Amino acid sequence: MFPNSFEYMAPTTLAEAVELMQRHEYDAKVLSGGQSLLPMMKLRMAAPPILIDINSIDELRGWKEESGFLRIGALTRHSELENAVELRDRYPLLAETAVWIADPLVRNRGTIGGSLAHADPASDWGAAMLALHARVEGIGSGGERQIPMDDFFVDTFTTALEETEIATAVLVPKPAGRTAGRYLKIERKAGDFAIAGLAIHVVLASDGTVAEAGFGICACGPVPLRGKRAEEYLLGKKLTPETIDDVSRMVPEDADPEDDLRGSAAYKRDVLRVFAERGLSDIAKELQGEGVVG
Amino acid sequence: MKIQLRINGRTKESDVEPRKLLAYYLREDLGLTGTHIGCDTTNCGACTVLLDGKAVKSCTVLAVQADGCDVMTVEGLEGEDGLHPLQTAFWEEHGLQCGYCTPGVLMSGYALLQSNPQPSEAEIRSGISGNVCRCTGYVNIVKAIRSASAKLAGAADDTPSESAKEVAASGKKSD
Ligand SMILES: Cc1cc2nc3c(=O)[nH]c(=O)nc-3n(C[C@H](O)[C@H](O)[C@H](O)COP(=O)(O)OP(=O)(O)OC[C@H]3O[C@@H](n4cnc5c(N)ncnc54)[C@H](O)[C@@H]3O)c2cc1C
Numbered sequence: 001m002f003p004n005s006f007e008y009m010a011p012t013t014l015a016e017a018v019e020l021m022q023r024h025e026y027d028a029k030v031l032s033g034g035q036s037l038l039p040m041m042k043l044r045m046a047a048p049p050i051l052i053d054i055n056s057i058d059e060l061r062g063w064k065e066e067s068g069f070l071r072i073g074a075l076t077r078h079s080e081l082e083n084a085v086e087l088r089d090r091y092p093l094l095a096e097t098a099v100w101i102a103d104p105l106v107r108n109r110g111t112i113g114g115s116l117a118h119a120d121p122a123s124d125w126g127a128a129m130l131a132l133h134a135r136v137e138g139i140g141s142g143g144e145r146q147i148p149m150d151d152f153f154v155d156t157f158t159t160a161l162e163e164t165e166i167a168t169a170v171l172v173p174k175p176a177g178r179t180a181g182r183y184l185k186i187e188r189k190a191g192d193f194a195i196a197g198l199a200i201h202v203v204l205a206s207d208g209t210v211a212e213a214g215f216g217i218c219a220c221g222p223v224p225l226r227g228k229r230a231e232e233y234l235l236g237k238k239l240t241p242e243t244i245d246d247v248s249r250m251v252p253e254d255a256d257p258e259d260d261l262r263g264s265a266a267y268k269r270d271v272l273r274v275f276a277e278r279g280l281s282d283i284a285k286e287l288q289g290e291g292v293v294g
Numbered sequence: 295m296k297i298q299l300r301i302n303g304r305t306k307e308s309d310v311e312p313r314k315l316l317a318y319y320l321r322e323d324l325g326l327t328g329t330h331i332g333c334d335t336t337n338c339g340a341c342t343v344l345l346d347g348k349a350v351k352s353c354t355v356l357a358v359q360a361d362g363c364d365v366m367t368v369e370g371l372e373g374e375d376g377l378h379p380l381q382t383a384f385w386e387e388h389g390l391q392c393g394y395c396t397p398g399v400l401m402s403g404y405a406l407l408q409s410n411p412q413p414s415e416a417e418i419r420s421g422i423s424g425n426v427c428r429c430t431g432y433v434n435i436v437k438a439i440r441s442a443s444a445k446l447a448g449a450a451d452d453t454p455s456e457s458a459k460e461v462a463a464s465g466k467k468s469d
């Protein structure tokens with residue numbers, strides 16, 4: 001199977017890529033990991049006349065902590081975050097999530113920037129970045145800007161990025177205390193998109209109360225969604241069997257699933273409830289020690 | 295577009311259309327038909343090759359993207375003294391039936407053993423989870439990779455590295 005013909009350009013600097021995007025506007029598409037774009041082009045569901053391959057732009061690779069954020073380059077592959085031992089302690093949700101995306105072969109190519117820009121409702125990074133209250137950094141004709149995750153997903157396969165804008169990085173706020181993260185996902189077969197997925201991020205203050213809470217839901221709505229009710233409720237409280245029980249009933253309230261081949265809406269909501277309960281109980285054990293819960 | 299890449303250790307130069315996928319370039323332009331095309335929709339892993347050491351689906355990488363890269367296909371496994379121990383293990387353990395998925399499974403298995411020479415059964419299963427086999431039920435594939443891992447470890451023990459020899463010669467123990 002072949003895509004339609006296209007012109008291929010592989011700039012080596014971000015400035016060059018931005019210039020090419022401006023010049024070619026609607027004709028151009030960014031090629032990152034290619035794990036969503038190339039299959040769509042082969043099926044002729046997409047046929048961009050020009051591909052701007054960003055894989056040779058070193059500025060878009062890797063991560064570093066700076067001014068209150070962990071800055072993850074858009075070109076960072078799923079597998080790199082899966083294996084980033086140095087991030088396990090402070091950003092545990094990254095590896096927790098990465099290992100659930102597709103299969104090892106897709107993870108070796110697919111990128112975090114591409115996954116967010118693609119805006120699949122079942123994007124696992126979408127759920128995780130919502131839970132982490134991250135921001136996407138983009139660059140275009142108007143220069144550089146940061147888009148909070150809450151404003152990033154506009155609709156299925158549609159983001160707040162302009163047609164000519166390139167996502168350059170994801171900014172994850174530095175946690176202000178002891179952190180835990182869990183990613184829970186149910187899929188029909190190994191490596192598939194989620195039936196339902198839930199990202200949980202918790203930071204405890206020194207007195208044991210919840211200082212930060214984040215819930216991200218995928219495959220249960222037109223875009224990945226944030227579990228705001230659960231977040232607000234949990235702030236300032238301790239993780240106890242009672243609060244966990246309350247929260248697990250709030251998470252599905254922020255979901256908007258539909259009946260489809262993967263399952264009924266009622267089933268998906270129930271999965272989210274069980275995931276919230278399971279994930280938080282696990283986090284409570286990790287951060288507060290055995291015996292506090294249950 | 296002109297591209298230059300290393301394939302199984304040899305440098306190749308070609309002129310390819312940008313829309314040509316790496317799997318088709320390998321098979322049609324270079325005659326390396328060991329790399330199979332199963333689904334052609336990024337789902338089966340039959341087309342798995344190593345791109346700069348990482349296992350990827352070559353039906354979902356453009357040939358022009360491999361410009362300047364190192365590509366290893368199943369043809370690159372065999373050495374001067376015959377089949378690679380991983381290939382022998384698949385033979386001995388009946389890790390294949392029709393063989394269609396086998397080149398891809400071998401490349402994923404090879405990549406796994408490169409990064410994790412002693413994988414557990416669970417690690418093997420997750421390591422090959424991007425490769426679909428419709429015949430074997432995976433049991434013998436897992437056995438074959440375990441057996442290869444043991445063979446390779448055994449081979450490493452039999453032929454101590456230069457530094458190990460030096461340590462032995464100087465009478466020191468390295469634990
Ligand atoms: C078999 C299979 C299973 C999968 N399973 C899952 C799964 O379980 N969970 C999951 O989350 N994903 C899954 N995916 C999708 C995978 O994670 C993709 O890697 C991801 O969706 C897209 O990232 P990419 O880097 O490959 O982007 P590409 O395919 O290169 O691009 C995707 C889109 O984003 C645009 N784009 C890319 N990068 C940028 C940028 N920097 N700036 C602006 N626009 C950009 C492109 O123009 C294109 O429109 C699966 C894919 C396959 C093939």
Ligand code: FES
Binds near residue numbers: 331333351353
């Ligand atoms: S042929 Fe490439 S994944 Fe199936």
Ligand code: FES
Binds near residue numbers: 390396428429
């Ligand atoms: S041996 Fe037939 S598909 Fe694997």
